[in-house]
Amino acid sequence: xxxxxxxxTGGIATDATGAIQRVVRTSAGAASGAAQPSGPTSVFDAAxxxxxxxxxxxxxxxxxxxxxxxxxERNGGPSxxxxxxxxxxxxxxxxxxxxxxxxxxxxxxxxxxIKLVVRKLDNGLQGCWRQ
Numbered sequence: 001x002x003x004x005x006x007x008x009t010g011g012i013a014t015d016a017t018g019a020i021q022r023v024v025r026t027s028a029g030a031a032s033g034a035a036q037p038s039g040p041t042s043v044f045d046a047a048x049x050x051x052x053x054x055x056x057x058x059x060x061x062x063x064x065x066x067x068x069x070x071x072x073e074r075n076g077g078p079s080x081x082x083x084x085x086x087x088x089x090x091x092x093x094x095x096x097x098x099x100x101x102x103x104x105x106x107x108x109x110x111x112x113x114i115k116l117v118v119r120k121l122d123n124g125l126q127g128c129w130r131q
Contacts, residue, residue: 080104082104082105082108082109086108086109086112086114091130092130094127095128096123096127097125099126101126102118106128115131116130116131117131
């Protein structure tokens with residue numbers, strides 16, 4: 001990095017090529033007016049320099065639109081173990097789960113549009129009935 005000229009004002013100096021650089025003044029440098037360029041002052045400055053360039057913005061005139069392309073099927077099985085349980089349950093069936101599992105089953109049933117009733121049982125578990 002080229003040495004900064006003595007044109008430092010407010011922590012900024014220019015080198016021989018005219019590029020702007022951040023500078024740090026030491027106590028001796030402050031008295032003499034000499035400025036020295038510094039490296040990154042924080043991890044954030046280093047990260048800013050390390051970032052890859054941003055992708056170009058979308059140019060609508062270059063986008064190709066295709067019609068009649070079928071949507072492919074989803075890969076894999078059910079997205080949640082609760083989905084498989086709910087698909088196996090018939091109306092009126094009950095499962096006993098702990099509190100966390102019952103909350104997960106109730107949430108998944110709601111997402112699937114299935115009505116589920118949850119009640120606390122005497123054994124400390126939750127009973128989940130499909131309606």
